[in-house]
Amino acid sequence: MSTSPSHNGKVIITCAVTGSIHTPSMSPYLPVTPNDIVDSASEAAEAGAAILHLHARDPGTGRPDQRPEAFEPFLGRIKQVTKAIVNLTSGGSSFMTIEERIEPSVRFKPELASLNMGSMNFGLFPMLNRFKDFKHEWERQYLESTRDLVFRNAFKDIEFAVTALSANGTRFEFECYDVGHLYNLAHFADRGLVEPPFLVQTVFGILGGIGTHAEDVMHMRRTADRLFGADYHWSVLGAGRMQMPIAAMAASMGAHVRVGLEDSLWIGKGRLARSNAEQVRRVRSIVEGLGLSPATPDEARDILHLKGADTVSF
Secondary structure (H helix, E strand, O other): OOOOOOOOOEEOEEEEOOOOOOOHHHOOOOOOOHHHHHHHHHHHHHHOOOEEEEOOEOOOOOOEOOOHHHHHHHHHHHHHHOOOEEEEOOOOOOOOOHHHHHHHHHHHOOOEEEEEOOOEEOEOHHHHHOOOOOOOHHHHHHHHHHHHOEEOOOHHHHHHHHHHHHOOOOEEEEEEOOHHHHHHHHHHHHOOOOOOOEEEEEEEOOEOEOOOOHHHHHHHHHHHHHHHHHHEEEEEEEOHHHHHHHHHHHHOOOOEEEEOOOOOOEEEOOEEOOOHHHHHHHHHHHHHHOOOEEOOHHHHHHHHOOOOHHHOOO
């Protein structure tokens, strides 16, 4: 079986703008309100991000909010100010049901949606060792509760999401946090429920998933090559301080890359990133230093076989 097609010199940069992992007290630069999200997303796109991965938050408290009404104030505005591909979360928060998690994508019919490929422990509680003071009561409780949390992504849940969203032409960022998740994706591919090319986002450094060692990165790549051959595009996401080292290692090996304040609040040791665009510029400089180029949104659409921005419902 042939291996994954390389990026042929064009690297798709995804920016995950706000997420549901970090809480507002951790960084004053984390986008929370619709205006924050629009401004940060448009700056990231201008800096070189071809894909914008989006979550929504309660504008008052910053708590993750997966209601379509929470996405509506910023989706159309982002589409107006950038040509970037909008990728809506179906991960939402690990406390939500699959029905809640895919509701925005069912309604807005994006080109891309994320899809978590297996149930797992999802430990955020170690961040309590670094962050002690919180502005909102929910933040500490949210982090502490992940000691006793299984992030459910059962086969039934995944099939429900795939069936519902594929009907609208939405394709997927398949988020694989461990080796077994790659095999879960292969199961759905073998059944013909998902169609190549697959965007396989290998995630490193979440407590409960695979680690951040170079051998972990290589093992995920080798396994994906063996399972999917030329039918997939490899992308990497390194959590926390390993964001840029994993991006640099993998980009040199043919991967696309994902950055953003969802995945890491940092731009250097002890230095908070002041924007998503700052991280995009940093990873873009790594990509260009390797003699590669960031893919434009339209180049990314072509690579991933997306349906086009004119077919979404926002």
